[in-house]
Amino acid sequence: MGGAVAGVDFALIGHQESWRAAADVLAVLRGKERTPLPESEIRDILPWIPPRVVCHVEVRSIGGANAHGVYVDSFIPPGRLDAVWTHDNLARVRAAAECAIQAGAGIVSLGGFSSILIEGNFDQLPERRATVFTTGNTLTVAFIVQGVRKMCALEGRDLRRSTLLLVGATGDVGSGCARCLAQEVRRVLLYARNVERLRRLAAELEAESVEVEIATDLQQLHARADIVICAASLASPSLLLGRIAPDALICDAGYPKNLAPGADLPEATVFFGGLGQVAGGMAFSPDFRGVLNRHPFPDVAHGCLLEGMTLALEGRFEPFSRGRGFITPRRVDEIGAIAARHGIHLAPFHNAAGPIEELSACGARGAIQ
Amino acid sequence: METVIGLGCPSARECTAPLPAAPIWQDVLAQAVTGELVAAMNYSALAEVCEDPEEVSEALEHAEVERGHAAAFAAEGRAIGVEVADNTDAIHWKRLRESFMRCIAERDFIGCLIVQEIMLESFAVASYARVGKVAPGSMGGTFAAIAAEEGEHVDHAMDILRAERARDRQRFDEKMHRLHLDVMTTLARMLAKECRDGHCEVCHADCVKPALFDISLSAAELRGASLQQYLKTLDRLGLPGEVTLQWVAQLPV
Numbered sequence: 130m131g132g133a134v135a136g137v138d139f140a141l142i143g144h145q146e147s148w149r150a151a152a153d154v155l156a157v158l159r160g161k162e163r164t165p166l167p168e169s170e171i172r173d174i175l176p177w178i179p180p181r182v183v184c185h186v187e188v189r190s191i192g193g194a195n196a197h198g199v200y201v202d203s204f205i206p207p208g209r210l211d212a213v214w215t216h217d218n219l220a221r222v223r224a225a226a227e228c229a230i231q232a233g234a235g236i237v238s239l240g241g242f243s244s245i246l247i248e249g250n251f252d253q254l255p256e257r258r259a260t261v262f263t264t265g266n267t268l269t270v271a272f273i274v275q276g277v278r279k280m281c282a283l284e285g286r287d288l289r290r291s292t293l294l295l296v297g298a299t300g301d302v303g304s305g306c307a308r309c310l311a312q313e314v315r316r317v318l319l320y321a322r323n324v325e326r327l328r329r330l331a332a333e334l335e336a337e338s339v340e341v342e343i344a345t346d347l348q349q350l351h352a353r354a355d356i357v358i359c360a361a362s363l364a365s366p367s368l369l370l371g372r373i374a375p376d377a378l379i380c381d382a383g384y385p386k387n388l389a390p391g392a393d394l395p396e397a398t399v400f401f402g403g404l405g406q407v408a409g410g411m412a413f414s415p416d417f418r419g420v421l422n423r424h425p426f427p428d429v430a431h432g433c434l435l436e437g438m439t440l441a442l443e444g445r446f447e448p449f450s451r452g453r454g455f456i457t458p459r460r461v462d463e464i465g466a467i468a469a470r471h472g473i474h475l476a477p478f479h480n481a482a483g484p485i486e487e488l489s490a491c492g493a494r495g496a497i498q
Numbered sequence: 499m500e501t502v503i504g505l506g507c508p509s510a511r512e513c514t515a516p517l518p519a520a521p522i523w524q525d526v527l528a529q530a531v532t533g534e535l536v537a538a539m540n541y542s543a544l545a546e547v548c549e550d551p552e553e554v555s556e557a558l559e560h561a562e563v564e565r566g567h568a569a570a571f572a573a574e575g576r577a578i579g580v581e582v583a584d585n586t587d588a589i590h591w592k593r594l595r596e597s598f599m600r601c602i603a604e605r606d607f608i609g610c611l612i613v614q615e616i617m618l619e620s621f622a623v624a625s626y627a628r629v630g631k632v633a634p635g636s637m638g639g640t641f642a643a644i645a646a647e648e649g650e651h652v653d654h655a656m657d658i659l660r661a662e663r664a665r666d667r668q669r670f671d672e673k674m675h676r677l678h679l680d681v682m683t684t685l686a687r688m689l690a691k692e693c694r695d696g697h698c699e700v701c702h703a704d705c706v707k708p709a710l711f712d713i714s715l716s717a718a719e720l721r722g723a724s725l726q727q728y729l730k731t732l733d734r735l736g737l738p739g740e741v742t743l744q745w746v747a748q749l750p751v
Contacts, residue, residue, distance in 0.1 A: 181739030
């Protein structure tokens with residue numbers, strides 16, 4: 130684990146979602162004067178790198194405040210996100226958490242798969258004194274919900290007449306999105322692997338007079354979704370084929386992305402959700418701009434990571450998102466308002482093919498390139 | 499310090515059964531014996547520049563322990579019916595030895611500890627531990643036991659080096675980086691998946707690396723484990739993780 134850095138405001142724990150992304154990180158570390166490593170070498174080397182601080186991050190609020198943090202990579206290899214590696218990956222996240230504690234972080238955001246691993250296992254985080262952990266899922270939900278609403282408005286879709294499908298519905302992010310949007314749509318379809326959790330979430334929503342259908346297999350669903358939020362922990366490239374309206378609006382909020390590039394959804398509108406943009410800007414040292422945050426717009430990051438930065442800027446060092454299933458519309462509104470106060474807003478829309486908003490006249494339709 | 503491998507190991511241990519992979523183990527053992535002999539030479543040289551009689555005694559003791567390790571590995575070779583050669587003048591080992599001797603020439607006790615205990619022992623601890631898991635019969639136990647003993651050497655040096663770093667962090671880290679560029683570059687070339695500098699002059703025939711798969715090992719695994727051990731050792735010393743990651747990422751592959 131990395132050496133001590135004297136007291137930082139926040140730490141972000143993350144990992145790379147693809148070998149290409151990992152190669153880019155190592156290329157920055159090697160420096161421009163050295164030949165980038167071929168992917169075969171990256172695949173051999175990366176699994177051996179112990180979790181550690183990779184760079185320092187500075188984030189600026191539009192209110193004038195600055196917060197200083199570190200990015201800690203758990204170096205979970207991109208090919209090892211499935212269940213068979215859970216034990217190893219948990220150990221990596223724990224070690225990364227140790228790095229964050231050693232760095233003296235006031236608050237730690239658990240990015241991407243780290244948050245999925247830990248949301249049900251908070252007790253497995255190492256002992257800490259002055260460091261609090263947040264999964265960051267509440268701000269992720271806030272940006273997903275804002276994104277769906279905004280995209281519907283842009284495309285002239287009537288949310289109230291829509292059927293919403295949540296993929297990964299019983300996860301922290303999926304269930305949070307369900308609670309936030311259930312009252313705004315005509316019907317909710319919940320899809321996840323655990324039937325007991327599905328039933329519990331369905332009962333909770335039905336108690337609020339929401340029309341709900343559940344399934345552990347998409348083939349079981351009778352209704353056809355026209356809005357989809359993908360918040361599962363694993364990519365399933367052909368998951369949605371034939372199971373949704375051809376012109377559906379799809380928010381892929383997974384990390385890694387649930388829909389692989391090349392997914393054949395020619396009529397659908399696909400956008401990446403759960404992302405925010407920092408108006409005051411972010412700086413990395415060494416310069417990992419566009420490498421750690423691989424988006425076509427500057428100063429964009431995942432909501433889970435931005436939640437830690439937001440809370441640090443606000444001086445609220447508290448485990449805002451903790452455990453699984455506690456995200457409520459009130460908490461989502463609260464973190465959204467705090468973020469907005471510091472100039473952290475919903476990121477411009479994009480998908481694997483690039484920016485979307487500029488293309489909104491012809492939509493973001495077509496296969497993900 | 500007590501050694502788990504005595505110097506009195508049999509000179510002609512009985513060959514139990516011929517191993518189909520004996521020629522591969524012959525080369526693995528040859529690297530280990532050579533490394534131990536280089537370590538023994540390094541500790542002997544260190545004894546000559548130590549000022550504290552206790553340090554002199556410890557260095558000489560370490561040299562004896564390393565010679566014991568070399569003898570134990572050689573005995574494991576005989577046990578499987580192969581004669582294990584050594585070559586401390588082989589291309590990479592000679593360079594590593596020269597790096598250490600530059601520290602000796604400068605009477606740089608701390609530099610010597612960094613090269614031997616942090617860099618070379620990280621490599622030994624990690625690779626012996628991996629080999630120990632797959633080596634047949636008593637050889638596995640020997641590798642594992644020696645890995646544990648080399649780990650104790652690292653622990654011993656750690657206290658001295660931490661204290662030295664606490665005295666002047668910047669100076670220590672600069673020295674560490676300078677030695678890293680020298681020694682770890684050589685080690686990285688030695689550990690590369692393919693030998694790009696020609697024959698290593700230790701393997702008895704062709705390079706053993708491609709054949710390591712036949713004994714459930716790989717050059718990539720040994721390199722990965724060694725560099726991981728090195729990074730963790732630097733972490734224990736308190737060097738910033740983001741800095742040491744950059745150092746390792748910049749090594750040749």
